[in-house]
Amino acid sequence: MARPKAFDEQKILNKAMRLFWEKGYQATSIQDLEEHLNVGRRSLYNTFGSKHDLFLTALDQYTKTESPDFDGSCPETSSVDLIQAIFEELSLEALGDSERSGCMMVNSAMELAGRDSDVTGYSENAIKAMTNGFYKLVRDGQIKKEIPIDKDPMALAQYLANTMLGFRVMAKMDPQKETFENITKVVIQSLK
Amino acid sequence: MARPKAFDEQKILNKAMRLFWEKGYQATSIQDLEEHLNVGRRSLYNTFGSKHDLFLTALDQYTKTESPDFDGSCPETSSVDLIQAIFEELSLEALGDSERSGCMMVNSAMELAGRDSDVTGYSENAIKAMTNGFYKLVRDGQIKKEIPIDKDPMALAQYLANTMLGFRVMAKMDPQKETFENITKVVIQSLK
DNA sequence: TTCGTTTTGCAACGATCATTGCAAAATATC
DNA sequence: GATATTTTGCAATGATCGTTGCAAAACGAA
Structure with a gap:
């Protein structure tokens, strides 16, 4: 036409x-x-x-295309290992990112959240999605008895999401292999 | 003149x-x-x-004027309580910050680190200072036997710094009282 | 080939950006 | 009060910003 x-x-x-x-x-x-x-x-x-x-x-x-996926949960794989793999993946991303691009969602939120209503909405949704992803993994870990059942799964999910956000800032401010490894070790240990 | x-x-x-x-x-x-x-x-x-x-x-x-201070360490006060107080203070700041200003250092790093060499330098120094502050508190806690002596104090310091950075992002993306409280609880618990 | 529709390149729009030249205003010292 | 020095207000600089009007170019359908 x-x-x-x-x-x-x-x-x-x-x-x-x-x-x-x-x-x-x-x-x-x-x-x-x-x-x-x-x-x-x-x-x-x-x-x-x-x-x-x-x-x-x-x-x-x-x-839609670049968010870390929280899938891969299947009966025989360890949930805690999956969580650890997520943080190791984040670390690799940060270390291989020579431009220090970081995470576009976090970047956008830091630049515009509170002043751009669209971005503010996206940010809150992203937090929800991230927390929800971790929540499922934590619950899964509790069912598999890798994570103590008496721990509050929502609190743990928020805690893991917060750790992830920290990684995104570290990726910008001072991305160091050792730092990421140390933090990951402590976080994973704290789940058990 | x-x-x-x-x-x-x-x-x-x-x-x-x-x-x-x-x-x-x-x-x-x-x-x-x-x-x-x-x-x-x-x-x-x-x-x-x-x-x-x-x-x-x-x-x-x-x-010089707005960075959270890690002082207050004296023989009779609990180091873990001090760390908890820091996170509670961060939470209060975030919740009372109607403009979602967050932390100027983190904001600046997210906006300019990697492209502005001056800001990049400031960021790395800030991370160092923050980590160092937590390190002293952790060591103090270990001496007072509040924190197990077998834990790597530098790893814990980096872990706490990372948590703090996460708080700063949360303050922008979705500042919620309950979230901060939940995370703080998990983090403090993980020190013991 | 011709017609209808959409894309494209060009050039400009007004607005705003950070920065500065210049002269008048203001004050301490004499 | 006169002089030397600094600050201030005004207006302009050239650059760049996001956006758009317009006409030519390019294609599918007839």
Whole structure:
């Protein structure tokens, strides 16, 4: 019916996500996007609306594709080992992240939560999802008798979520292998 | 010898600190500063140099005046109680912070660490200072036999610092009294 | 090929950014 | 009161911000 787009919308969205992830919302200009995505600004506006819209779409894409998954829970695997694997994965991410990009959701929350209602909403949902993921793992661990049944699973879930957020800050402030390992050891020990 | 300044330099610096603290570096414009500090921009530049200089001076001021103190360690007080008091204080700060300002050092690190070498340096120092503060408390707790002597005090210190960073993110993302209380309970329990 | 529709490139928009030149105002010292 | 020195207010700088109007280009459908 008409002239087709000269770019892959999904690919461009992913590249935009990467850029916002690395630099943050305010520090990423339309010109930055134009250059790194190889797409004219007019096409960006045509396709994604405003800069703010594009950012929210990118943040949405992030939560859908880049959030750590809490799945993998099956009858024969240890839940505590799974939790430990999550923190080890976080550590590896942080150490391999030469740009210190960290976590886009936490970055966005730190930059905009409280002043941008959309981002504030996303943040609260992210906390809920994260806590919920840990909750399931903790409950699973209690059922498997790896984690004492008398401990409050919701408290433990919030505690683990908080630890994860700490990791995300450490990734920005001073990412050190030994630090991550030490913390992980203490946290895992505290579950037993 | 000459015309005196019409403002109190320290007071103005404090006000600038508050503004950067609330809004972040990039989101705070010279015009914002002019208006909130009631000082002409020309005087700001005369006194503090550039915006970036002013920000660094403000950040320095923050670490000197607003950093949580780890003192208070005396022979008859419990170290673990002191640690618990620190987290309870953090919780109170977060809950009473209607603007969700959080911690200026963590905010600055999240916004600029990795791209601003000055801020990167400040961040690493802050982590060191924080960890060192907790380390002393932990060692003290071990001497007083409140904390098992076989635990690695540096690991515990890093673990507590990480928890503190998590609190700072929670303060932005979803500050809830119950959450802070639950986490504190688990953390304190894990020391014993 | 022609028509209808959408995308694209170009150039500009007004707004705001951090920074500064300059001259008038203000004060301490003489 | 005169002079030297600093601060202040004003206005402007060039740069960059996000956004958009417009016409040409590109394609599917007829």
